[in-house]
Amino acid sequence: MQYIDMQYIDTYELTRLGSTVQGQAPIARFTRLTADLPEQSDAPVAWAVTGETDARGQRFLRVAVKAAPVLECQRCMRPFEWRVETENRLQVVKSEADLDVEGVHDAEPDELIERIVGSARLDVLDLVEDEIILSLPYVPKHDVCPSLPVPLAEEQPESEPGKPSPFAVLSQLKKN
Incomplete structure (x- = not known):
């Protein structure tokens, strides 16, 4: 498989022109992502970054990423x-002081737009890696683990009729 080695972009030029850059990179290239994960296949990570400018002159990057990292299920450990x-829209600002401007804290959580400081040399693969890391589950697990003979919900019945609760003995001790 051939990969496009587009490492750096000029965020100001990309947003001014409304251009799109895209490419692919092997998942092994993303060392922050894969550092604590199981061994990865040579699967590609496909990405696209599109620059936008709105009617008020605000600049945005739309980052789209497709990947398939290998995680370890926390139930069956496989x-x-x-x-x-994922697709995310980031506002490009001119300085770190612009990262935290008035009105941002008043917005609803769904309306918040992440901001990044623009650059003539932004490492686009670091941006892509950040998007993948933010998309990973906190506790990765299969919907139904293939190695378990019975789904977990069936293994642990809430209560069986006629069978005393294991905590019934504790209530007797409490009375004494």
């Missing part, structure tokens, strides 16, 4: 592929 398909 590796499995986690499909990531």
Whole structure:
């Protein structure tokens, strides 16, 4: 498989022109992502970054990523592929002082737009890696683990009729 090695972008030029850059990179290239994960296949990470400018002159980057990192299920401890398909819109600001401007804290959580400081040389693969990391589950697990003979919900019945609760003895001790 051939990969496009587009490492750096000029965020100001990309947003001014409304251009799109896209490419692919092997998942092994993303060392912050894969550092604590099981061994990865040579699966590609496909990405696209599109620049936008709105009517008020605000600049945005739309980052789209498709990847399939291998994670370890926390139930059965077996590796499995986690499909990531995400799109995020980031506002490009001129300085770090512009990262935290008035009105941002008053917005609803769904309306908040992440901000990044623009650059003539932004590492686009670091941006892509951040998007993948943010898309990973906190506790990765299969919907139904293939190695378990019975789904977990069936293994642990809430209560069986006629069977005394294991905590019934504790209530007797409490009375004494």
